[in-house]
Amino acid sequence: xxxxxxxxxRYGEGHDALGNVNFELASGQMAFxxxxxxxxxxTLLKLIMLIERPTRGNVLxxxxxxxxxxxxxxxxxxxxxxxxxxNHQLLFDRSVFDNVALPLQIxxxxxxxxxxxxxxxxxxxxLLHKEKSNPLALSGGEQQRVxxxxxxxxxxxxxxxxxxxxxLDPKLSAxxxxxxxxxKSVGVSVLIATHDISxxxxxxxxxxxxxxxxxxxxxxxxxxxxxxxxx
Amino acid sequence: xxxxxxxxxQGAKLSSAKVSGGKVSRxxxxxxxxxxxxxHKDSCSNSLLRLLSTPVxxxxxxxxxxxxxxxxxxxxxxxxxxxxxGQGWQDSAQMSAFLERGAKPLAIEKxxxxxxxxxxxxxxxxxxxxxxxxxxQRYSGLGDVLLELDENPLPTVFIIQPVNTLDDTKQLSAxxxxxxxxxxxxxxxxxLGWLRRLHELLVLGERFVIALASLLSxxxxxxxxxxxxxxxxxxxEEIVVTKMVGGTNGFVRRPFLYTGxxxxxxxxxxxxxxxxxxxxxxxxxxxxxxxxxxxxxxxxGLSVSAVAVLLLGSACLGWLGAWVAVARHLRxxxxx
Numbered sequence: 318x319x320x321x322x323x324x325x326x327r328y329g330e331g332h333d334a335l336g337n338v339n340f341e342l343a344s345g346q347m348a349f350x351x352x353x354x355x356x357x358x359x360t361l362l363k364l365i366m367l368i369e370r371p372t373r374g375n376v377l378x379x380x381x382x383x384x385x386x387x388x389x390x391x392x393x394x395x396x397x398x399x400x401x402x403x404n405h406q407l408l409f410d411r412s413v414f415d416n417v418a419l420p421l422q423i424x425x426x427x428x429x430x431x432x433x434x435x436x437x438x439x440x441x442x443x444l445l446h447k448e449k450s451n452p453l454a455l456s457g458g459e460q461q462r463v464x465x466x467x468x469x470x471x472x473x474x475x476x477x478x479x480x481x482x483x484x485l486d487p488k489l490s491a492x493x494x495x496x497x498x499x500x501k502s503v504g505v506s507v508l509i510a511t512h513d514i515s516x517x518x519x520x521x522x523x524x525x526x527x528x529x530x531x532x533x534x535x536x537x538x539x540x541x542x543x544x545x546x547x548x
Numbered sequence: 549x550x551x552x553x554x555x556x557x558q559g560a561k562l563s564s565a566k567v568s569g570g571k572v573s574r575x576x577x578x579x580x581x582x583x584x585x586x587x588h589k590d591s592c593s594n595s596l597l598r599l600l601s602t603p604v605x606x607x608x609x610x611x612x613x614x615x616x617x618x619x620x621x622x623x624x625x626x627x628x629x630x631x632x633x634g635q636g637w638q639d640s641a642q643m644s645a646f647l648e649r650g651a652k653p654l655a656i657e658k659x660x661x662x663x664x665x666x667x668x669x670x671x672x673x674x675x676x677x678x679x680x681x682x683x684x685q686r687y688s689g690l691g692d693v694l695l696e697l698d699e700n701p702l703p704t705v706f707i708i709q710p711v712n713t714l715d716d717t718k719q720l721s722a723x724x725x726x727x728x729x730x731x732x733x734x735x736x737x738x739x740l741g742w743l744r745r746l747h748e749l750l751v752l753g754e755r756f757v758i759a760l761a762s763l764l765s766x767x768x769x770x771x772x773x774x775x776x777x778x779x780x781x782x783x784x785e786e787i788v789v790t791k792m793v794g795g796t797n798g799f800v801r802r803p804f805l806y807t808g809x810x811x812x813x814x815x816x817x818x819x820x821x822x823x824x825x826x827x828x829x830x831x832x833x834x835x836x837x838x839x840x841x842x843x844x845x846x847x848x849g850l851s852v853s854a855v856a857v858l859l860l861g862s863a864c865l866g867w868l869g870a871w872v873a874v875a876r877h878l879r880x881x882x883x884x
Contacts, residue, residue, distance in 0.1 A: 366792070368883050389796075396794035406789050420793040425583030467793070 318344045318475055318506040319365060324374035326360055326530075334360040335530045338374075340537055344474065347497060347507035348537055349517050352527035358510040361527070362477055365508075366398060367391045379474060396424050399468030399505075403480035405460045407452040413439070413463050414448040420471045438466040442496060458489035465496055469505075476500055478509040482516060490516055587802060595806040599814075606814065609775050613815025616768050617862055618822040620761035625823070625850070627753045629834075643724060644737045645706040651732050656704055659732050663706070668723045673707035680705060703734065765865060768815070772808050772869030773876075779807060780877045792883045800878055805870045812866020816859040823850055 319342040326335040335357045342348055350358050363369040364376050367383060376383040378394065386394050407416050417438055421431040439445045442462035444455075452460055461481060468476060478497065482490035494516065501507045511517065517524060523536030599606040647656060660672055675683075680702040685694050710723055724736045780787070787800055827850065850858075 366883070392791070392794045392796040392799075394794075395792065400792060406785070406792070408786050408789060410786070419790065422583075422587070423790065423793060423795045423799055425580040425587075427579055427582065428586070471793075 318342055318346075318379055319508065320375075320377040321361075321364075322375045322377065324364065324371045324376060326357075326364065326369065327372045333372075333530045335364075335371075335527075338527075338530075338532050340525055340532065340535055342506050342508055342537060344506055345501060345504040346523070346537065347501040347509070348523045348525060349520070350508060350510040350525050350527065351512055351514075351517060353512070356527040357530040358527055359479065360530075362400075362479055362508075362510055365475070365477060366400065367394060392423075396420065396471055397473050397475065399471065399473040399476045401461070401464050401468045401476070401478040401481045403483040405452075405464040407460055407463055407467075409451060409453050411451075412448065413444065413450050413452055413455070416452060416463055417448075417466045417470050420467060424471060434470055435466075438470040439463075441469070441499075442466045457484050458492070461485065461489075461493060462496070465493070469500060474505060476505050476507045478507070478511075480511055480513075481509060482511065482513055487515070491519070494520060587799065591803040591806045595803045596810050598803075599807065599810055606811075609771065609811060610814035610818050612771055613768050613811060613862070613866075614818030614822055616764040616771070617815060617858065617865075618819040618826075620757055620764055621819065621858060622823055622826060623753075623757045623760065625827075625854075627750065627757055630753070631750050643706075643708040643710065643720075643727070645708055645727050646734045646737070647704040647706065647732055648734050649703045651704060655732055659730060660706065663708070663727065666723075666726070668710055668719065668726075670709040670711045672709070675705040675707060677702045677704055708736075768812075768862075768865045769869040769872060772811050772866055773873035775811065776804055776808055776870050776873035777877055780804060780873065780881070784881055787878065787881045788883050791881075797878065801874050804874045804878075805867060808866040808868075808870020808873070809863055810866070812863040812869070813859060815866070816862030819862065820850065820855055820858060 319340075321338050321340050324335055324338040325333055327333050338357075338361065350361060352358055360369065364371055364383075365378065367386060370383075379397070381394075383394070408419075414435055417435045418431050421434060426434070436445060436448065439448055442465050444459060444462055444466065447455060447459065447463075452463055455463065461484075465481075468478075476497070481497075482493055485493065490513070497507050497509060498520075524534060525532055525536065526534035647659075651659075656674070660674060663669055664672055677700045681694065681700050684690070684702070688694075708727065710720060720738060724738050727733055728736045790800055
């Protein structure tokens with residue numbers, strides 16, 4: 318589902334943020350991306366989101382080479398990817414419901430279908446009773462779950478999470494991880510960037526570890542040939 | 549724990565449709581069009597509500613726009629009135645042919661008939677000595693003094709309206725000579741100098757108003773652009789999140805374009821109010837001035853069509869100003 322084929326990303330003339338990174342994350346697979354601060358985790362996620370473009374190499378999402386995605390097509394690609402941010406990125410000028418509904422509004426879903434989908438997503442994260450609240454009135458863990466509901470409401474094939482448990486205590490973190498497990502088990506590819514070692518160790522998931530832009534540990538095999546096949 | 553399990557079950561239900569394809573749900577073209585229309589409606593009403601939620605700020609911005617619009621419009625309307633007034637005089641770029649005093653009525657009629665055949669002459673008004681005297685009595689203020697006169701000293705006058713007006717001075721002069729050639733005619737008066745000066749003055753005024761209007765239109769664009777720059781800055785977070793979850797530039801742009809449109813319409817409406825108030829204030833002196841010029845011209849206020857043009861123009865300016873601001877600033881706001 319996500320395939321990095323010999324990716325190098327260089328900012329300006331400086332050092333390589335990522336150097337010769339290869340991996341392939343299959344559908345329904347969940348992996349952790351770890352490494353010290355500045356190792357390149359965020360850069361790797363940005364390449365998937367097309368916030369950045371690689372200096373060399375190809376990124377393939379669902380068999381599509383991102384080099385062929387023009388700037389005007391980027392929004393449509395992003396609709397296939399759910400993202401969970403460390404700081405939730407919720408909008409406080411609207412209710413929980415409207416926050417979760419935003420991706421559906423953007424993709425042009427009829428309002429009556431939106432309601433159904435939003436409530437299903439909120440139910441999934443256990444916050445259906447909070448749909449009318451303002452996100453400001455929620456706890457940190459609840460805000461994060463609203464963020465997850467928004468990330469999955471469009472039923473994306475890929476779920477990215479950038480330090481999703483950064484501000485949460487271990488119990489809440491475990492709950493969030495369980496949610497990700499659930500999505501994985503229904504076929505979503507989940508990639509979680511974190512440096513929370515205890516969290517990683519508590520889960521039985523493949524790990525990719527970055528150090529200075531290099532993958533120094535890669536539990537998921539890179540099968541370039543399989544990834545290049547048209548889907 | 550029980551909660552989590554129920555969530556799991558829900559999750560399975562939620563996802564059952566998706567698992568097979570692992571693709572984002574597709575939306576039909578008609579739904580997309582409906583959604584596009586719905587977003588236009590939402591953007592339109594939400595941007596208005598947003599503006600109304602800060603009424604003082606919105607009013608002040610609209611007032612600035614209104615002043616910038618009302619100033620050239622007001623000048624333009626006054627200029628139009630002046631032109632109308634001038635047109636009245638221009639039409640009276642007529643010649644006064646004074647006949648010899650002893651001319652017989654029959655000869656006068658013959659002369660009139662022959663002159664009326666001249667293609668350069670549109671019409672001839674004959675002012676008999678008696679009529680001229682009574683008019684003179686009425687307007688000169690001499691009144692009864694004139695009654696003391698033994699005989700009417702005034703000649704018959706032909707007020708000749710030429711077809712070609714002051715654009716064609718040479719032809720007018722030629723016509724003047726032709727008429728003067730008749731033995732019955734004493735003199736023909738034709739004064740073009742002051743008319744030409746007025747004409748030039750009006751042309752100058754028109755250019756001045758156009759220049760002013762252009763400058764102030766740019767001013768309106770900048771005002772709206774700057775106001776929207778702030779609005780965009782205030783909603784930076786929302787823009788980033790929207791782009792992150794797949795919002796197109798058009799989607800992000802739309803509410804701001806409507807905001808600009810509303811500013812334009814608000815400014816236009818306020819400028820109409822300003823113009824009406826100023827117009828009422830000026831009405832009395834203008835009317836007495838017109839009275840002095842014995843002109844029949846009606847006061848050139850704001851007509852319905854002028855209001856429509858003004859509102860349309862200001863709405864366009866608002867929309868355009870928004871485009872300028874949005875094109876410049878939205879591109880800079882990308883998720884990082």
